[in-house]
Amino acid sequence: MKLEAVELRTIRIPLVAPFRTSFGTEYGKEVLLLEVVTDEARGWGECVADPAPLYSSEYNAAAEHVLRHHLIGPVAAAPDLRADVVARTLAPFKGHRMAKAALETAVLDAELRATGTSLGRYLGAVHDSVPSGVSVGIMDSLPELLDAVESNLAQGYVRIKLKIEPGWDVEPVRAVRERFGDIPLQVDANTAYAAADTRRLAELDAFDLLLIEQPFDEEDLLGHARLARALRTPICLDESITSARAAAAAITLGACSVVNIKPGRVGGYLEARRIHDVCAAHGVPVWCGGMLETGIGRAANLALAALPGFSLPGDTSASDRYFATDITVPHRLQDGRVQVPAGPGIGVDPLPDVLDAVTVARDTIIA
Ligand code: OSB
Ligand code: MG
Numbered sequence: 016m017k018l019e020a021v022e023l024r025t026i027r028i029p030l031v032a033p034f035r036t037s038f039g040t041e042y043g044k045e046v047l048l049l050e051v052v053t054d055e056a057r058g059w060g061e062c063v064a065d066p067a068p069l070y071s072s073e074y075n076a077a078a079e080h081v082l083r084h085h086l087i088g089p090v091a092a093a094p095d096l097r098a099d100v101v102a103r104t105l106a107p108f109k110g111h112r113m114a115k116a117a118l119e120t121a122v123l124d125a126e127l128r129a130t131g132t133s134l135g136r137y138l139g140a141v142h143d144s145v146p147s148g149v150s151v152g153i154m155d156s157l158p159e160l161l162d163a164v165e166s167n168l169a170q171g172y173v174r175i176k177l178k179i180e181p182g183w184d185v186e187p188v189r190a191v192r193e194r195f196g197d198i199p200l201q202v203d204a205n206t207a208y209a210a211a212d213t214r215r216l217a218e219l220d221a222f223d224l225l226l227i228e229q230p231f232d233e234e235d236l237l238g239h240a241r242l243a244r245a246l247r248t249p250i251c252l253d254e255s256i257t258s259a260r261a262a263a264a265a266i267t268l269g270a271c272s273v274v275n276i277k278p279g280r281v282g283g284y285l286e287a288r289r290i291h292d293v294c295a296a297h298g299v300p301v302w303c304g305g306m307l308e309t310g311i312g313r314a315a316n317l318a319l320a321a322l323p324g325f326s327l328p329g330d331t332s333a334s335d336r337y338f339a340t341d342i343t344v345p346h347r348l349q350d351g352r353v354q355v356p357a358g359p360g361i362g363v364d365p366l367p368d369v370l371d372a373v374t375v376a377r378d379t380i381i382a
Contacts, residue, residue, distance in 0.1 A: 310343030
């Protein structure tokens with residue numbers, strides 16, 4: 016394939032409800048979407064960065080800048096472009112994994128559309144649908160939280176993840192356990208704790224959680240290893256797992272016994288699959304995380320989540336958990352599961368009218 020052009024498009028789309036985490040509250044999504052045009056087919060990629068560098072050091076304006084000024088050129092210069100040469104081509108440029116992932120995914124989508132292959136088939140998916148969990152934000156009160164969890168359970172979500180932070184941890188977990196009993200339940204701190212909070216976190220051992228996700232700073236593998244030895248509840252890492260190498264190190268060090276895989280965070284679906292393979296070789300269960308993606312990014316995540324090592328339900332919720340109107344045909348929850356798209360590439364396209372209505376900026380870069 017030969018890259019001919021890349022359309023960079025920024026969209027803004029409201030969330031159905033504000034989503035509060037330990038690092039901030041999101042009311043809507045600002046998303047950088049890429050459409051690549053090659054001589055064989057077009058392909059889509061969604062960048063999972065946010066407007067501000069709060070979850071990670073990446074943010075939308077930086078992602079757009081690095082794509083425009085550093086990443087697209089070398090990929091366009093590749094004589095025989097395929098998705099598996101993108102990461103190698105971009106290796107000299109440090110970091111910017113979310114930007115790289117968006118470009119690699121768009122190229123991969125084009126490549127697979129050209130050959131009529133679905134992303135799930137290409138990655139090695141073994142399921143047509145995946146069981147889905149839901150991530151429940153920090154609320155202003157326990158009754159509000161219980162209402163949200165009740166509604167999610169009524170819709171059929173098979174696992175609940177509660178966002179926690181100091182001051183919103185043991186009590187919400189206890190309240191959810193008392194009200195809903197023995198449901199699959201886990202928590203995510205998004206780096207909000209430190210070693211001094213170990214005793215507080217150990218109180219969560221009483222509630223039989225599936226895991227505690229990313230309690231400490233993303234760089235603190237040693238701290239997580241110490242915490243893992245002090246707690247009965249499994250430690251899962253999200254922000255810390257930036258590559259297959261980082262996953263191998265975290266596992267070897269005892270910093271985690273479960274891994275959240277987010278393709279955007281690790282530079283794309285090919286590296287995400289390598290993490291899946293590394294974890295499988297170590298007997299470490301993985302699950303597919305989310306970044307409140309639109310239907311474009313979600314479609315690709317669903318394909319990944321259908322690989323055999325994804326033995327825990329992911330944050331692969333249905334479109335209506337995020338948006339009143341998704342930019343694709345909505346992904347739906349049925350009997351606790353979401354269908355893996357079966358069409359070529361990521362298997363979905365943006366609905367042109369919806370896409371145009373939410374677009375706030377677009378620019379075509381001729382390669
Ligand atoms: O840490 O997993 C996270 C959303 C945005 C940024 C970080 C995270 C999350 C979620 C929700 O927990 C995942 C989703 O439902 O897409
Ligand atoms: Mg997380």
